[in-house]
Amino acid sequence: MAARIGLTFVPILLLGNIRSKKILKMADKHNIPELEGKREDILRKMRHRTVLFHILLFVPIVIFWATILASLERTPLTGRWRIILLSPEEEEEIASQLAGSGWYRAVGEILSADGPPGIIPPSDWRLQWVRDTLRRLEGTIPTLAREGEVCPQWIDCGPDDIPLPPPADYPLRPRPRASDYLRRFAEMTCARTVPAAPHVIAGPPYSLLVVDKPESSNAFSYGFGPDGGGGIVVFSGFLDEVLSRHPAPLPEPEPQSWLSRLFGLGPRAPPHPTPTEQQTAELATLLAHELAHLVLSHHIETLSSGSIVWPSVLSIVTDAVRAFLFPVTMLFGPFINDALAGMGKAGAGEFSQLSEYCTSQKQEVEADIVSARILAHAGFDPREAARFWEDRQDTPQTAECSPRRAAEEGEAVKHNWIGETHPVHQVRVEKLRAELVRWETERAAARARREVERAEEGRRAVKGEEAGEGEKEKES
Secondary structure: OHHHHHOHHHHHHHHHHHHHHHHHHHHHOOOOHHHHHHHHHHHHHHHHHHHHHHHHHHHHHHHHHHHHHEEEEEEOOOOEEEOOOOOOHHHHHHHHHHHHOOOHHHHHHHHHHOOOEOOOOOHHHHEEEHHHHHHHHHOHHHHHHHHHHOOOOHHHHOOOOOOOOOOOOOOOOOOOOOOHHHHHHHHHHHOOOOOOOOOOOOOOOOOOEEOOOOOOEEEEEEOOOOOOEEEEEEEHHHHHHHHHOOOOOOOOOOOOOHHHHHHHOOOOOOOOOOOOOHHHHHHHHHHHHHHHHHHOHHHHHHHHHHHHHHHHHHHHHHHHHHHHHHHHHHHHOOOHHHHHHHHHHHHHHHHHOOOOOOOOOOHHHHHHHHHHHHHHHHHHHHHHHHHHHHOOOOOOOOOOOHHHHHHHHHHHHOOOOOOOOOOOOHHHHHHHHHHHHHHHHHHHHHHHHHHHHHHHHHHHHHHHHHHHHHHHHHHH
């Protein structure tokens, strides 16, 4: 608000300097004695107005970018720089609203846009299958914080083994608060040390909902925070697709007793099919991708960029344009100025709606890369994930957002990132395969370093033995 008030004085200062320059030109041209005597006073006022102009123009910009820089942080596991402008208190408030049953209420509102959703009950074997697979993947999250300690055998993986990833340069650690850096600096100047108060890792168990919607072959993650504040929604269409693509043989019906045959009772219906390892692996690939979104707090990042960063940028640009055009627009009344303000609000609203559900391409690629780590630590082959995404096309039925949003986006689902010329799934597959190649490259480099270290240790041992034998010969 202060910046908006300050920007209203910018045109006044510019008009004042323009008027003063005209007066000085008139004095030089017509040699007016009164104006010549006021030259120094006019120049002094012009300098003051110029200084005030730069203060009013650049101080809000400096403050804005200082806030942006203070909100920068590294994304865990990938190291990508990102901006999260939400304060710890705001994050805690969001987490408290979504904790427990709050997540189910929020997701229910999203799903209700397509009509009352059909929820698969806990007694359904499909929900139990999805839950067991999700819990297996969740068990790998603590490993992501100390991969080097827990999985030192990643170097020795052979071509027939499930490839384990090299330890990440940025392990999964609690995200530091931007204010903690300032506090730490202030404490250092006073020669005091205070333990930092980082954000907690909002880990498992995550909430889960399986929706009976055969025409939707997708899933999406939503939320943030502990106590089930984040979770995954899976649509039954995806489960049907996986089960039909790799059908499992039905178990043999139970043998019928002579008493049942006597009373004409038919054989009992066979139980549900037991999912195969390949079916479970495909389910795990989709769940690991959604789980990666939750682990990396992508929804907090999307909320920050969609509701704070871009609306703030558009608001600053709109206010600057309104301030500079005010001398012209004031001649036509308040209608033009109000129209410019309305355009800025509409643009901010479009950005918020665009990022409400569907995530950006960078986040999708990032989730694929991190999901490969989760799959490998859970005992699934991440190379199968690349083949899974390669066979899976981007359509409104498979888009990673709510069904209604996917239907509204239409063709834009294929080109989810503005300015991209390649379909999202093609870019994702290429990046995922490049990540798997990087694993093998780092594995080969680590083995080479280990061999050099072992050879060096062997040479030192031989030298030590030779030196010991030489001392013994001298003594003898």
